[in-house]
Amino acid sequence: MLIKQANKIKPSEITSKSDYLSRRSFIQAAVHAGMAGAAVNTGLMFCSTSALAAPLENVIKNPLFSTDEELTDLESISTYNNFLEFGNKKEDASEKAANFKIRPWTITVEGECDKPGIYDIEDIVKPYQLEERIYRLRCIEGWSMVIPWIGFPLSDVLKRFEPNSNAKFVTFTTVYRPEEMPGQIKNKNVKWPYMEALRIDEAMHPLTILAVGLYGEDLLNQNGAPIRLIVPWKYGIKGPKSIVKISFVSEQPQTIWTLLDPKEFGFYSNVNPEVDHPRWSQRKERRIGVFMKQDTPMFNGYADQVASMYTGMDLKINF
Protein backbone atom coordinates (compact mmCIF):
# COMPACT_ATOMS: atom_id res chain seq x y z
CA MET A 1 0.00 0.00 0.00
CA LEU A 2 2.71 2.44 1.00
CA ILE A 3 4.51 1.97 -2.27
CA LYS A 4 1.37 2.47 -4.29
CA GLN A 5 0.62 5.72 -2.56
CA ALA A 6 4.12 6.94 -3.08
CA ASN A 7 3.81 6.29 -6.79
CA LYS A 8 0.81 8.55 -7.08
CA ILE A 9 2.79 11.55 -5.94
CA LYS A 10 4.83 13.24 -8.60
CA PRO A 11 8.55 13.46 -7.83
CA SER A 12 8.37 17.21 -8.25
CA GLU A 13 5.91 17.39 -5.38
CA ILE A 14 8.10 15.64 -2.87
CA THR A 15 11.51 16.84 -3.93
CA SER A 16 12.33 20.45 -4.54
CA LYS A 17 14.24 21.14 -7.70
CA SER A 18 17.39 22.19 -5.87
CA ASP A 19 17.36 19.00 -3.80
CA TYR A 20 16.78 16.99 -6.92
CA LEU A 21 19.67 18.66 -8.67
CA SER A 22 21.98 18.29 -5.73
CA ARG A 23 21.10 14.62 -5.57
CA ARG A 24 22.03 14.38 -9.21
CA SER A 25 25.34 16.03 -8.61
CA PHE A 26 25.92 13.69 -5.67
CA ILE A 27 25.39 10.74 -7.95
CA GLN A 28 27.58 12.27 -10.59
CA ALA A 29 30.27 12.97 -8.04
CA ALA A 30 29.95 9.42 -6.77
CA VAL A 31 30.37 7.98 -10.23
CA HIS A 32 33.20 10.37 -10.95
CA ALA A 33 35.05 9.32 -7.88
CA GLY A 34 34.56 5.72 -8.91
CA MET A 35 32.90 4.85 -5.66
CA ALA A 36 31.95 1.29 -4.85
CA GLY A 37 29.16 -0.13 -6.97
CA ALA A 38 26.90 -0.51 -3.98
CA ALA A 39 26.88 3.18 -3.25
CA VAL A 40 26.27 4.04 -6.88
CA ASN A 41 23.43 1.59 -7.09
CA THR A 42 21.74 3.10 -4.06
CA GLY A 43 21.82 6.42 -5.81
CA LEU A 44 20.53 4.93 -9.00
CA MET A 45 17.66 3.18 -7.29
CA PHE A 46 16.66 6.54 -5.94
CA CYS A 47 16.76 8.04 -9.38
CA SER A 48 14.52 5.55 -11.11
CA THR A 49 10.85 6.22 -10.94
CA SER A 50 9.24 2.96 -11.90
CA ALA A 51 6.04 3.99 -13.61
CA LEU A 52 6.31 7.74 -13.80
CA ALA A 53 8.54 9.27 -16.40
CA ALA A 54 10.66 12.01 -14.96
CA PRO A 55 11.27 15.17 -16.95
CA LEU A 56 14.80 15.32 -18.28
CA GLU A 57 16.94 18.30 -17.36
CA ASN A 58 19.29 20.33 -19.53
CA VAL A 59 18.08 19.18 -22.89
CA ILE A 60 18.97 21.34 -25.87
CA LYS A 61 17.10 21.26 -29.14
CA ASN A 62 19.03 20.28 -32.21
CA PRO A 63 17.23 21.93 -35.14
CA LEU A 64 20.01 20.96 -37.51
CA PHE A 65 19.04 17.31 -37.21
CA SER A 66 15.31 17.77 -36.66
CA THR A 67 12.35 17.74 -38.97
CA ASP A 68 9.66 20.39 -38.61
CA GLU A 69 6.88 17.95 -39.49
CA GLU A 70 3.98 17.63 -37.09
CA LEU A 71 4.79 15.46 -34.10
CA THR A 72 2.93 12.19 -33.55
CA ASP A 73 0.99 12.42 -30.30
CA LEU A 74 2.48 10.82 -27.19
CA GLU A 75 -0.60 8.61 -26.75
CA SER A 76 0.11 6.93 -30.08
CA ILE A 77 3.85 6.74 -29.51
CA SER A 78 3.32 5.10 -26.14
CA THR A 79 0.58 2.61 -27.08
CA TYR A 80 1.37 1.56 -30.65
CA ASN A 81 4.61 -0.33 -30.28
CA ASN A 82 6.42 -3.19 -31.91
CA PHE A 83 8.26 -4.56 -28.91
CA LEU A 84 8.19 -8.28 -29.58
CA GLU A 85 9.72 -9.06 -26.19
CA PHE A 86 6.38 -8.17 -24.64
CA GLY A 87 4.17 -9.70 -27.33
CA ASN A 88 3.22 -9.35 -30.96
CA LYS A 89 0.28 -7.04 -30.60
CA LYS A 90 0.93 -3.32 -30.77
CA GLU A 91 -0.67 -2.73 -27.38
CA ASP A 92 1.23 -5.54 -25.63
CA ALA A 93 4.24 -3.42 -24.71
CA SER A 94 2.27 -0.62 -23.06
CA GLU A 95 0.13 -3.16 -21.21
CA LYS A 96 2.85 -5.55 -20.08
CA ALA A 97 6.01 -3.48 -19.65
CA ALA A 98 4.94 -1.55 -16.54
CA ASN A 99 6.90 -3.79 -14.17
CA PHE A 100 9.96 -4.07 -16.36
CA LYS A 101 12.94 -3.09 -14.19
CA ILE A 102 15.23 -0.51 -15.74
CA ARG A 103 17.52 -0.01 -12.75
CA PRO A 104 20.13 -1.13 -11.95
CA TRP A 105 21.27 -1.33 -15.57
CA THR A 106 24.64 -2.04 -17.09
CA ILE A 107 25.92 -2.29 -20.63
CA THR A 108 28.60 -4.81 -21.50
CA VAL A 109 31.08 -3.59 -24.09
CA GLU A 110 33.18 -6.25 -25.78
CA GLY A 111 34.98 -7.33 -28.92
CA GLU A 112 37.39 -5.39 -31.09
CA CYS A 113 38.07 -2.44 -28.82
CA ASP A 114 40.63 -1.33 -26.28
CA LYS A 115 38.23 -0.37 -23.50
CA PRO A 116 35.88 -3.32 -23.08
CA GLY A 117 34.06 -3.71 -19.80
CA ILE A 118 30.80 -3.48 -17.96
CA TYR A 119 29.59 0.09 -17.78
CA ASP A 120 26.82 1.43 -15.63
CA ILE A 121 24.17 3.25 -17.62
CA GLU A 122 24.69 6.50 -15.75
CA ASP A 123 28.35 6.27 -16.65
CA ILE A 124 27.45 5.85 -20.31
CA VAL A 125 24.95 8.70 -20.40
CA LYS A 126 26.46 11.24 -18.03
CA PRO A 127 29.23 12.85 -20.10
CA TYR A 128 26.93 13.98 -22.88
CA GLN A 129 24.79 16.95 -23.60
CA LEU A 130 21.27 15.61 -24.09
CA GLU A 131 19.73 16.74 -27.37
CA GLU A 132 16.20 16.68 -28.63
CA ARG A 133 16.11 15.29 -32.16
CA ILE A 134 12.82 15.20 -33.99
CA TYR A 135 13.14 12.24 -36.33
CA ARG A 136 10.87 10.40 -38.71
CA LEU A 137 10.43 6.76 -37.78
CA ARG A 138 9.46 4.44 -40.61
CA CYS A 139 8.36 0.91 -39.73
CA ILE A 140 9.04 -1.86 -42.21
CA GLU A 141 5.31 -2.65 -41.92
CA GLY A 142 4.41 0.56 -43.74
CA TRP A 143 3.50 3.07 -41.03
CA SER A 144 5.46 6.00 -39.70
CA MET A 145 5.65 8.53 -36.88
CA VAL A 146 7.49 11.74 -36.05
CA ILE A 147 9.12 11.42 -32.64
CA PRO A 148 10.98 13.97 -30.50
CA TRP A 149 13.71 11.70 -29.15
CA ILE A 150 16.13 12.80 -26.48
CA GLY A 151 19.59 11.34 -26.67
CA PHE A 152 23.14 11.84 -27.82
CA PRO A 153 25.27 10.74 -30.76
CA LEU A 154 26.27 7.09 -30.63
CA SER A 155 29.65 7.95 -32.13
CA ASP A 156 30.70 9.89 -29.01
CA VAL A 157 30.01 6.82 -26.89
CA LEU A 158 31.66 4.32 -29.20
CA LYS A 159 34.84 6.40 -29.44
CA ARG A 160 35.25 6.13 -25.66
CA PHE A 161 35.59 2.37 -25.98
CA GLU A 162 38.41 2.86 -28.50
CA PRO A 163 37.43 0.44 -31.25
CA ASN A 164 40.47 -0.98 -33.04
CA SER A 165 41.02 -1.37 -36.77
CA ASN A 166 39.27 -4.76 -36.82
CA ALA A 167 36.01 -3.19 -35.67
CA LYS A 168 34.06 -3.20 -38.93
CA PHE A 169 30.60 -3.72 -37.45
CA VAL A 170 28.88 -2.99 -34.15
CA THR A 171 26.16 -5.17 -32.65
CA PHE A 172 23.54 -4.14 -30.11
CA THR A 173 21.77 -6.67 -27.92
CA THR A 174 18.53 -6.23 -26.02
CA VAL A 175 18.18 -7.63 -22.52
CA TYR A 176 17.04 -11.27 -22.25
CA ARG A 177 14.64 -11.53 -19.33
CA PRO A 178 11.90 -14.02 -20.14
CA GLU A 179 10.49 -13.75 -16.61
CA GLU A 180 9.62 -10.11 -17.33
CA MET A 181 9.21 -10.36 -21.09
CA PRO A 182 6.55 -12.92 -22.00
CA GLY A 183 7.16 -12.55 -25.74
CA GLN A 184 10.62 -14.09 -25.33
CA ILE A 185 8.92 -17.33 -24.25
CA LYS A 186 5.89 -17.27 -26.55
CA ASN A 187 7.72 -16.31 -29.73
CA LYS A 188 9.59 -19.53 -30.34
CA ASN A 189 10.59 -18.96 -33.97
CA VAL A 190 12.59 -15.89 -32.98
CA LYS A 191 16.18 -16.43 -31.80
CA TRP A 192 16.39 -14.39 -28.62
CA PRO A 193 17.87 -12.12 -27.51
CA TYR A 194 17.07 -9.38 -30.01
CA MET A 195 20.32 -8.45 -31.71
CA GLU A 196 20.83 -5.88 -34.41
CA ALA A 197 23.95 -4.50 -36.03
CA LEU A 198 25.34 -1.58 -38.03
CA ARG A 199 28.39 -1.11 -40.16
CA ILE A 200 30.90 0.97 -38.20
CA ASP A 201 30.47 4.03 -40.43
CA GLU A 202 26.70 3.83 -39.99
CA ALA A 203 27.18 3.60 -36.24
CA MET A 204 29.51 6.61 -36.27
CA HIS A 205 27.18 8.71 -38.42
CA PRO A 206 26.04 11.91 -36.66
CA LEU A 207 22.37 11.04 -37.23
CA THR A 208 22.69 7.80 -35.26
CA ILE A 209 21.81 8.32 -31.61
CA LEU A 210 21.28 6.49 -28.38
CA ALA A 211 17.97 7.68 -27.01
CA VAL A 212 17.14 7.87 -23.31
CA GLY A 213 13.98 9.92 -23.56
CA LEU A 214 11.20 11.33 -25.70
CA TYR A 215 8.78 14.24 -25.40
CA GLY A 216 11.01 15.79 -22.75
CA GLU A 217 10.83 12.87 -20.36
CA ASP A 218 12.58 9.61 -19.59
CA LEU A 219 11.99 6.89 -22.14
CA LEU A 220 8.92 4.84 -21.26
CA ASN A 221 9.40 1.11 -20.84
CA GLN A 222 7.35 0.34 -23.95
CA ASN A 223 9.60 2.62 -26.00
CA GLY A 224 12.76 0.78 -25.06
CA ALA A 225 13.83 2.15 -21.68
CA PRO A 226 16.33 2.77 -20.38
CA ILE A 227 18.37 3.17 -23.55
CA ARG A 228 17.82 2.34 -27.20
CA LEU A 229 19.28 2.86 -30.63
CA ILE A 230 17.78 5.20 -33.23
CA VAL A 231 18.93 5.07 -36.86
CA PRO A 232 16.43 7.31 -38.63
CA TRP A 233 17.19 6.35 -42.25
CA LYS A 234 16.62 2.66 -41.55
CA TYR A 235 13.44 0.76 -40.78
CA GLY A 236 12.48 0.70 -37.11
CA ILE A 237 13.61 -2.92 -36.72
CA LYS A 238 17.19 -1.60 -36.80
CA GLY A 239 16.65 0.23 -33.52
CA PRO A 240 16.99 -2.33 -30.71
CA LYS A 241 15.50 -1.35 -27.37
CA SER A 242 16.67 -1.83 -23.77
CA ILE A 243 20.29 -2.41 -24.80
CA VAL A 244 22.58 -4.41 -22.50
CA LYS A 245 25.46 -5.23 -24.82
CA ILE A 246 27.49 -3.46 -27.46
CA SER A 247 30.02 -5.53 -29.36
CA PHE A 248 32.61 -4.58 -31.97
CA VAL A 249 33.08 -7.31 -34.56
CA SER A 250 35.13 -7.78 -37.71
CA GLU A 251 32.62 -9.67 -39.88
CA GLN A 252 29.10 -8.72 -40.91
CA PRO A 253 26.96 -10.52 -38.34
CA GLN A 254 23.59 -12.17 -38.66
CA THR A 255 20.88 -10.18 -36.91
CA ILE A 256 17.63 -11.27 -35.31
CA TRP A 257 15.78 -10.48 -38.54
CA THR A 258 18.19 -11.98 -41.05
CA LEU A 259 18.16 -15.13 -38.92
CA LEU A 260 14.37 -15.18 -38.94
CA ASP A 261 14.06 -14.82 -42.70
CA PRO A 262 16.94 -13.63 -44.91
CA LYS A 263 14.63 -13.26 -47.92
CA GLU A 264 12.42 -10.78 -46.11
CA PHE A 265 14.87 -8.83 -43.98
CA GLY A 266 18.21 -7.58 -45.25
CA PHE A 267 21.19 -6.60 -43.13
CA TYR A 268 20.98 -2.96 -44.19
CA SER A 269 17.19 -2.47 -44.00
CA ASN A 270 17.56 1.09 -45.28
CA VAL A 271 14.25 2.78 -45.94
CA ASN A 272 13.90 2.49 -49.71
CA PRO A 273 10.67 3.04 -51.67
CA GLU A 274 12.25 1.38 -54.72
CA VAL A 275 12.82 -1.95 -53.01
CA ASP A 276 9.63 -3.78 -52.11
CA HIS A 277 9.35 -5.98 -49.12
CA PRO A 278 8.76 -9.45 -50.63
CA ARG A 279 5.15 -9.25 -49.54
CA TRP A 280 4.26 -5.59 -49.82
CA SER A 281 5.25 -2.32 -51.44
CA GLN A 282 7.38 0.19 -49.52
CA ARG A 283 6.44 3.05 -51.85
CA LYS A 284 3.98 4.61 -49.45
CA GLU A 285 3.48 4.86 -45.75
CA ARG A 286 0.70 5.65 -43.36
CA ARG A 287 1.72 8.41 -40.97
CA ILE A 288 -0.01 7.62 -37.69
CA GLY A 289 -2.77 10.19 -37.20
CA VAL A 290 -2.99 11.12 -40.89
CA PHE A 291 -5.72 9.65 -43.09
CA MET A 292 -4.12 9.62 -46.52
CA LYS A 293 -1.04 7.57 -47.23
CA GLN A 294 2.05 9.51 -48.23
CA ASP A 295 5.09 8.75 -50.36
CA THR A 296 8.07 7.31 -48.54
CA PRO A 297 11.23 9.25 -49.42
CA MET A 298 14.57 7.54 -50.13
CA PHE A 299 16.48 6.82 -46.91
CA ASN A 300 13.40 8.09 -45.07
CA GLY A 301 14.22 11.64 -46.16
CA TYR A 302 17.83 11.54 -44.93
CA ALA A 303 19.39 10.81 -48.33
CA ASP A 304 21.47 14.04 -48.35
CA GLN A 305 23.19 12.98 -45.16
CA VAL A 306 23.58 9.23 -45.67
CA ALA A 307 23.39 8.27 -49.35
CA SER A 308 27.17 8.67 -49.79
CA MET A 309 27.75 5.71 -47.46
CA TYR A 310 26.16 3.43 -50.03
CA THR A 311 27.58 4.70 -53.32
CA GLY A 312 28.44 1.87 -55.66
CA MET A 313 26.27 -0.61 -53.78
CA ASP A 314 23.32 -2.33 -55.42
CA LEU A 315 20.62 -1.56 -52.90
CA LYS A 316 18.33 -4.19 -54.40
CA ILE A 317 20.86 -6.84 -53.40
CA ASN A 318 22.03 -5.13 -50.21
CA PHE A 319 18.53 -4.33 -49.02
Place this chain on the structure above:
Amino acid sequence: MKAYYKPAVFILSLIPFAMLIYYVFTGQLTANPIEFITHHTGDWALYFLLITLSITPLRIITGTNAFTRYRRMLGLFAFFYACLHVTTYFVLDQFFDFQAILDDIVKRPYITVGFTAFVLLVPLAITSTQKMVIRLGNRWRQLHSMIYLITGLAILHYYWLVKADTRTPLTLALIFTVLLLLRLKWVKQARTALFSPK
Protein backbone atom coordinates in the same frame (compact mmCIF):
# COMPACT_ATOMS: atom_id res chain seq x y z
CA MET B 1 -36.82 -25.42 -32.38
CA LYS B 2 -37.89 -22.26 -30.66
CA ALA B 3 -38.90 -19.38 -32.90
CA TYR B 4 -36.47 -16.88 -31.39
CA TYR B 5 -33.36 -18.98 -32.00
CA LYS B 6 -32.81 -17.73 -35.50
CA PRO B 7 -33.09 -14.01 -34.66
CA ALA B 8 -30.82 -14.71 -31.69
CA VAL B 9 -28.12 -16.16 -33.95
CA PHE B 10 -28.56 -13.14 -36.22
CA ILE B 11 -28.09 -10.68 -33.35
CA LEU B 12 -25.10 -12.62 -32.00
CA SER B 13 -23.49 -12.57 -35.42
CA LEU B 14 -23.79 -8.79 -35.49
CA ILE B 15 -21.85 -8.38 -32.24
CA PRO B 16 -18.42 -8.04 -33.93
CA PHE B 17 -19.90 -5.29 -36.11
CA ALA B 18 -21.47 -3.61 -33.10
CA MET B 19 -18.10 -3.79 -31.33
CA LEU B 20 -16.52 -1.98 -34.23
CA ILE B 21 -19.12 0.80 -34.10
CA TYR B 22 -18.62 1.01 -30.34
CA TYR B 23 -14.84 1.30 -30.77
CA VAL B 24 -15.33 4.06 -33.34
CA PHE B 25 -17.43 6.15 -30.98
CA THR B 26 -15.30 5.54 -27.90
CA GLY B 27 -12.01 6.18 -29.67
CA GLN B 28 -10.67 2.66 -29.14
CA LEU B 29 -9.47 2.03 -32.66
CA THR B 30 -5.78 2.30 -31.56
CA ALA B 31 -3.21 4.62 -33.08
CA ASN B 32 -3.70 2.98 -36.47
CA PRO B 33 -7.51 2.83 -36.90
CA ILE B 34 -7.48 1.66 -40.51
CA GLU B 35 -5.24 -1.27 -39.73
CA PHE B 36 -7.41 -2.13 -36.75
CA ILE B 37 -10.64 -2.10 -38.79
CA THR B 38 -8.98 -4.12 -41.55
CA HIS B 39 -7.81 -6.77 -39.11
CA HIS B 40 -11.04 -6.87 -37.12
CA THR B 41 -13.26 -7.38 -40.17
CA GLY B 42 -10.81 -9.81 -41.77
CA ASP B 43 -10.59 -11.87 -38.59
CA TRP B 44 -14.36 -12.14 -38.35
CA ALA B 45 -14.83 -13.00 -42.02
CA LEU B 46 -12.48 -15.93 -41.46
CA TYR B 47 -14.08 -16.91 -38.13
CA PHE B 48 -17.50 -17.02 -39.79
CA LEU B 49 -16.17 -19.20 -42.60
CA LEU B 50 -14.95 -21.65 -39.96
CA ILE B 51 -18.20 -21.41 -37.97
CA THR B 52 -20.13 -22.15 -41.15
CA LEU B 53 -17.90 -25.14 -41.82
CA SER B 54 -18.51 -26.48 -38.32
CA ILE B 55 -22.23 -27.04 -38.97
CA THR B 56 -21.77 -30.32 -40.84
CA PRO B 57 -19.43 -31.85 -38.23
CA LEU B 58 -21.92 -30.77 -35.56
CA ARG B 59 -24.63 -32.63 -37.43
CA ILE B 60 -22.48 -35.73 -37.80
CA ILE B 61 -21.44 -35.74 -34.14
CA THR B 62 -24.77 -34.86 -32.57
CA GLY B 63 -26.86 -36.69 -35.10
CA THR B 64 -29.40 -33.88 -35.34
CA ASN B 65 -30.14 -31.44 -38.12
CA ALA B 66 -30.87 -28.66 -35.64
CA PHE B 67 -27.94 -26.48 -36.65
CA THR B 68 -28.23 -26.77 -40.40
CA ARG B 69 -30.91 -24.11 -40.58
CA TYR B 70 -28.40 -21.44 -39.48
CA ARG B 71 -25.78 -22.36 -42.04
CA ARG B 72 -26.93 -20.01 -44.79
CA MET B 73 -27.10 -17.08 -42.40
CA LEU B 74 -23.65 -17.81 -40.98
CA GLY B 75 -22.19 -18.10 -44.46
CA LEU B 76 -23.75 -14.79 -45.41
CA PHE B 77 -22.23 -13.21 -42.33
CA ALA B 78 -18.83 -14.45 -43.51
CA PHE B 79 -19.59 -12.63 -46.77
CA PHE B 80 -20.77 -9.56 -44.86
CA TYR B 81 -17.53 -9.27 -42.89
CA ALA B 82 -15.48 -10.06 -46.00
CA CYS B 83 -17.26 -7.18 -47.78
CA LEU B 84 -16.44 -4.82 -44.92
CA HIS B 85 -12.84 -6.08 -45.00
CA VAL B 86 -12.43 -5.50 -48.75
CA THR B 87 -14.24 -2.15 -48.60
CA THR B 88 -11.91 -1.03 -45.82
CA TYR B 89 -8.95 -1.96 -48.00
CA PHE B 90 -10.30 -0.20 -51.11
CA VAL B 91 -11.62 2.92 -49.43
CA LEU B 92 -9.80 3.54 -46.17
CA ASP B 93 -6.47 1.86 -46.86
CA GLN B 94 -5.89 2.65 -50.54
CA PHE B 95 -8.46 5.43 -50.97
CA PHE B 96 -9.45 4.30 -54.49
CA ASP B 97 -5.85 4.30 -55.72
CA PHE B 98 -6.69 1.70 -58.35
CA GLN B 99 -3.15 1.54 -59.71
CA ALA B 100 -1.84 0.67 -56.25
CA ILE B 101 -4.69 -1.80 -55.71
CA LEU B 102 -4.01 -3.50 -59.04
CA ASP B 103 -0.29 -3.64 -58.27
CA ASP B 104 -1.07 -5.20 -54.91
CA ILE B 105 -3.40 -7.82 -56.38
CA VAL B 106 -0.92 -8.79 -59.09
CA LYS B 107 2.36 -8.51 -57.17
CA ARG B 108 1.53 -9.38 -53.58
CA PRO B 109 0.74 -13.05 -53.19
CA TYR B 110 -1.08 -12.52 -49.90
CA ILE B 111 -3.39 -10.00 -51.52
CA THR B 112 -3.73 -12.15 -54.64
CA VAL B 113 -5.01 -15.09 -52.61
CA GLY B 114 -7.10 -12.91 -50.32
CA PHE B 115 -8.76 -11.15 -53.22
CA THR B 116 -9.33 -14.46 -55.01
CA ALA B 117 -11.03 -15.82 -51.91
CA PHE B 118 -13.33 -12.79 -51.85
CA VAL B 119 -14.17 -13.00 -55.56
CA LEU B 120 -15.02 -16.69 -55.19
CA LEU B 121 -17.25 -15.88 -52.25
CA VAL B 122 -19.46 -13.57 -54.33
CA PRO B 123 -21.21 -16.27 -56.43
CA LEU B 124 -21.84 -18.27 -53.27
CA ALA B 125 -23.59 -15.30 -51.69
CA ILE B 126 -25.62 -14.66 -54.85
CA THR B 127 -26.75 -18.27 -55.12
CA SER B 128 -27.58 -18.63 -51.45
CA THR B 129 -31.33 -18.17 -51.86
CA GLN B 130 -33.74 -21.09 -51.63
CA LYS B 131 -34.78 -20.45 -55.23
CA MET B 132 -31.20 -20.84 -56.43
CA VAL B 133 -30.74 -24.03 -54.44
CA ILE B 134 -33.69 -25.55 -56.26
CA ARG B 135 -32.79 -24.10 -59.64
CA LEU B 136 -29.18 -25.24 -59.60
CA GLY B 137 -29.92 -28.63 -58.10
CA ASN B 138 -26.83 -30.78 -57.99
CA ARG B 139 -24.63 -28.03 -59.35
CA TRP B 140 -25.48 -25.91 -56.31
CA ARG B 141 -23.69 -28.39 -54.09
CA GLN B 142 -20.67 -28.45 -56.40
CA LEU B 143 -20.54 -24.66 -56.51
CA HIS B 144 -20.84 -24.28 -52.77
CA SER B 145 -18.10 -26.79 -52.04
CA MET B 146 -15.86 -23.91 -53.09
CA ILE B 147 -16.08 -22.78 -49.48
CA TYR B 148 -13.28 -25.24 -48.69
CA LEU B 149 -11.00 -23.59 -51.22
CA ILE B 150 -12.07 -20.11 -50.08
CA THR B 151 -11.32 -20.89 -46.43
CA GLY B 152 -7.94 -22.36 -47.35
CA LEU B 153 -7.06 -19.26 -49.37
CA ALA B 154 -8.22 -16.97 -46.57
CA ILE B 155 -5.98 -18.74 -44.06
CA LEU B 156 -3.06 -18.60 -46.48
CA HIS B 157 -3.77 -14.87 -46.93
CA TYR B 158 -3.46 -14.44 -43.16
CA TYR B 159 -0.38 -16.65 -42.89
CA TRP B 160 1.51 -14.73 -45.59
CA LEU B 161 0.63 -11.42 -44.00
CA VAL B 162 2.14 -11.78 -40.53
CA LYS B 163 5.72 -10.67 -39.88
CA ALA B 164 7.04 -13.00 -37.23
CA ASP B 165 4.31 -14.68 -35.27
CA THR B 166 2.49 -17.32 -37.29
CA ARG B 167 0.72 -18.91 -34.33
CA THR B 168 -2.73 -17.47 -34.98
CA PRO B 169 -2.96 -18.40 -38.67
CA LEU B 170 -1.51 -21.82 -37.89
CA THR B 171 -4.10 -22.34 -35.16
CA LEU B 172 -6.84 -21.45 -37.63
CA ALA B 173 -5.32 -23.87 -40.15
CA LEU B 174 -5.42 -26.57 -37.49
CA ILE B 175 -9.09 -25.87 -36.74
CA PHE B 176 -9.84 -25.97 -40.48
CA THR B 177 -8.05 -29.32 -40.77
CA VAL B 178 -10.00 -30.76 -37.84
CA LEU B 179 -13.26 -29.55 -39.39
CA LEU B 180 -12.31 -31.33 -42.62
CA LEU B 181 -11.27 -34.55 -40.84
CA LEU B 182 -14.57 -34.64 -38.97
CA ARG B 183 -16.30 -34.99 -42.31
CA LEU B 184 -14.60 -38.30 -43.04
CA LYS B 185 -16.77 -41.37 -43.20
CA TRP B 186 -15.28 -43.08 -40.18
CA VAL B 187 -16.48 -40.30 -37.90
CA LYS B 188 -20.03 -41.03 -38.87
CA GLN B 189 -19.40 -44.76 -38.65
CA ALA B 190 -17.84 -44.37 -35.20
CA ARG B 191 -20.83 -42.42 -34.02
CA THR B 192 -23.27 -44.95 -35.39
CA ALA B 193 -21.31 -47.78 -33.77
CA LEU B 194 -21.22 -46.01 -30.41
CA PHE B 195 -24.71 -44.66 -30.10
CA SER B 196 -27.03 -46.70 -32.28
CA PRO B 197 -29.33 -49.06 -30.44
CA LYS B 198 -28.36 -52.65 -31.10
